[in-house]
Amino acid sequence: MDKITVExxxxxxxxFQALKEITLNIPANxxxxxxxxxxxxxxxxxxxxxxxxxxVEGCRIEGSIRLDREDIYGDMDVNLLRKRVGMVFQxxxxxxxxxxxxxxxxxxxxxxxxxxxxxxxxxxxxxxxAIWDEVKDRLKKPAxxxxxxxxxxxxxxxALAVAPEVLLMDEPxxxxxxxxxxxxxxxAMELKKQYTIVIVTHNxxxxxRISDKTAFxxxxxxxxxxxxxxxxxxxxxxxxxxxxxxRFG
Amino acid sequence: MRTKFDEQLNILxxxxxxxxxxxxxxxxxxxxxLVDGDSRMAESVWELAARIDQKEREIEAMCLKLLLQQQPVxxxxxxxxSALKMITDMERIGKQSADIAEIVTLENIKNTDGTDDIxxxxxxxxxxxxxxxxxxxxxxxxxxxxxxxxxxxxDGFFNKIKQMIIVHFSRPECDSEYAIDxxxxxxxxxxxxxxxxxxxxxxxxxxxxxxEG
Numbered sequence: 001m002d003k004i005t006v007e008x009x010x011x012x013x014x015x016f017q018a019l020k021e022i023t024l025n026i027p028a029n030x031x032x033x034x035x036x037x038x039x040x041x042x043x044x045x046x047x048x049x050x051x052x053x054x055x056v057e058g059c060r061i062e063g064s065i066r067l068d069r070e071d072i073y074g075d076m077d078v079n080l081l082r083k084r085v086g087m088v089f090q091x092x093x094x095x096x097x098x099x100x101x102x103x104x105x106x107x108x109x110x111x112x113x114x115x116x117x118x119x120x121x122x123x124x125x126x127x128x129x130a131i132w133d134e135v136k137d138r139l140k141k142p143a144x145x146x147x148x149x150x151x152x153x154x155x156x157x158x159a160l161a162v163a164p165e166v167l168l169m170d171e172p173x174x175x176x177x178x179x180x181x182x183x184x185x186x187x188a189m190e191l192k193k194q195y196t197i198v199i200v201t202h203n204x205x206x207x208x209r210i211s212d213k214t215a216f217x218x219x220x221x222x223x224x225x226x227x228x229x230x231x232x233x234x235x236x237x238x239x240x241x242x243x244x245x246x247r248f249g
Numbered sequence: 250m251r252t253k254f255d256e257q258l259n260i261l262x263x264x265x266x267x268x269x270x271x272x273x274x275x276x277x278x279x280x281x282x283l284v285d286g287d288s289r290m291a292e293s294v295w296e297l298a299a300r301i302d303q304k305e306r307e308i309e310a311m312c313l314k315l316l317l318q319q320q321p322v323x324x325x326x327x328x329x330x331s332a333l334k335m336i337t338d339m340e341r342i343g344k345q346s347a348d349i350a351e352i353v354t355l356e357n358i359k360n361t362d363g364t365d366d367i368x369x370x371x372x373x374x375x376x377x378x379x380x381x382x383x384x385x386x387x388x389x390x391x392x393x394x395x396x397x398x399x400x401x402x403x404d405g406f407f408n409k410i411k412q413m414i415i416v417h418f419s420r421p422e423c424d425s426e427y428a429i430d431x432x433x434x435x436x437x438x439x440x441x442x443x444x445x446x447x448x449x450x451x452x453x454x455x456x457x458x459x460x461e462g
Contacts, residue, residue, distance in 0.1 A: 205320055232322045234458030241323045246251045 003028035003196040009063035033211035040217040050085035086159035090171040092151035094143035106162040129157035149180020269382035275346035280371030294350035301343030331455035338444040357426040370406035377445035396449035403442035
C-alpha cells in the first residue's frame with residue numbers, strides 16, 4: 001500500500017525549476033532511498049513531503065503530494081502534517097536542553113502536560129531509537145554532551161516522540177562514524193515495521209544495505225525508480241548505471 | 250572519474266583471456282597427445298593445468314580485491330561476480346584436459362579407431378571455450394547463446410563415439426581397456442563442453458543480468 005503519492009510534481013524556486021514532473025509512489029512500511037548527485041532535487045523532494053519548502057521564499061509547487069490520499073498542499077494543517085511526517089537532518093541538532101526535555105518538547109507542544117504520560121513517551125521513544133540503555137541514567141543531563149552518534153539517535157527519538165507515520169531522513173549518517181552509522185542503519189530497518197521511511201543518501205552502499213526502493217534523480221528529473229536490488233544490479237537507464245558506478249556525479 | 254577501476258577491469262579482462270587461452274592449449278595438446286601418441290605432449294598438458302590453477306588463484310584474488318576496494322554495483326558487480334564463477338569452470342577444463350593426458354600416458358589406446366572423432370570433438374570443445382571468452386570480452390550476448398547451442402555438436406560426437414564403443418564391445422577381438430579409456434576421454438571432452446556452456450551462461454548474466462540455462 002502506498003503511504004505517499006507524488007503526482008506530476010513541479011517545484012520552482014523563483015524562475016528556477018528544481019523538480020520536473022515527478023511522479024512517485026512511496027510504499028508504507030518500507031525504506032525508500034532518494035539518490036543522485038548534489039543539486040539533483042532529492043533533498044528538495046524530501047522537504048516537500050512535509051512542506052519544509054514553504055519556508056523558502058519564492059518556492060512554488062504544481063502537481064500534488066498525497067499522504068494517505070489526502071493532499072498535503074490542500075486544507076491540511078501544516079503543524080499536523082509535520083507531526084505525521086517527521087524529519088531527521090544531516091547534522092544532529094539537539095536542542096540546548098536536557099535529553100528528557102528534547103524528547104518531551106514535541107509532545108508538550110502538542111498539549112501533553114501529564115508527567116506520567118511524558119515519562120512514558122520519553123522512555124518509549126528512546127527505546128524505539130535504540131538509545132534508552134545508554135541514556136536512561138542521565139536523562140536530565142544536557143543533550144549537547146552526548147556523542148555525535150548518540151545525538152543523531154536522540155534526534156530520531158525526538159522525531160518519534162510525536163508518533164509520526166512517516167520519517168524523512170536527510171543524509172542522517174553523513175556526519176557519523178562507521179559504528180554510529182551502523183546503529184542508525186539498523187535502527188531504520190527496525191523502525192520501518194512501524195513507520196514509512198524516506199531517506200536521502202549519498203552513500204550508495206547505504207542505499208543498497210537498508211532501502212527497499214530507490215529513486216535516482218538527475219537535474220530535477222526522476223530518471224529511474226524501482227526495487228533497490230534491481231536498481232543496483234541491473235538498472236534500466238544508462239544514466240542510473242553511469243551514476244551508481246561512479247562514471248559521473 | 251574512475252580511471253583506476255577501469256584499469257583494474259581491463260586487467261581482469263586480459264587475465265581472463267590469458268586463462269581462456271591456456272585452457273584452449275590444454276584441450277588441444279591433450280587431443281594431440283592422444284592422436285599422435287605423444288607422451289611429452291601429455292606432460293605439457295599437466296604443466297598447462299598447473300598454470301591454469303595458478304591463474305585461477307590470481308584472478309580470484311584480483312576479484313576479491315575489486316569487491317573490497319571498489320564495492321562494484323550494476324554491470325561492474327555482474328562482471329566481477331561472473332569472472333569469479335567463470336574461472337571455476339576454466340579450472341575444471343584444465344583439470345579434465347590433464348585427466349585426458351593422464352589416460353593417454355597409460356598407452357591403452359593403440360587402436361586408432363575413434364581418435365579422429367576425438368580430435369574433431371576436441372576442436373569443437375576448443376571452439377566453445379574460445380567463443381565463450383570472446384563473448385565475455387566483446388559483451389556479445391548472441392555469441393554467448395551460440396555457445397550453448399553449439400554444445401549439441403560436442404554431445405553429438407560423444408554419442409557417436411559411445412555407439413562405436415558399444416559396437417566394439419560386441420566384437421570377439423574387443424579391447425576393453427582401449428574402449429573404456431576412449432569413452433572416458435570422450436566423456437571428459439563432453440564435460441569440457443558443459444563447462445564452456447556454464448562460462449557462456451555467466452557471460453550472459455554479466456551482460457543481461459539474467460541467469461539463463
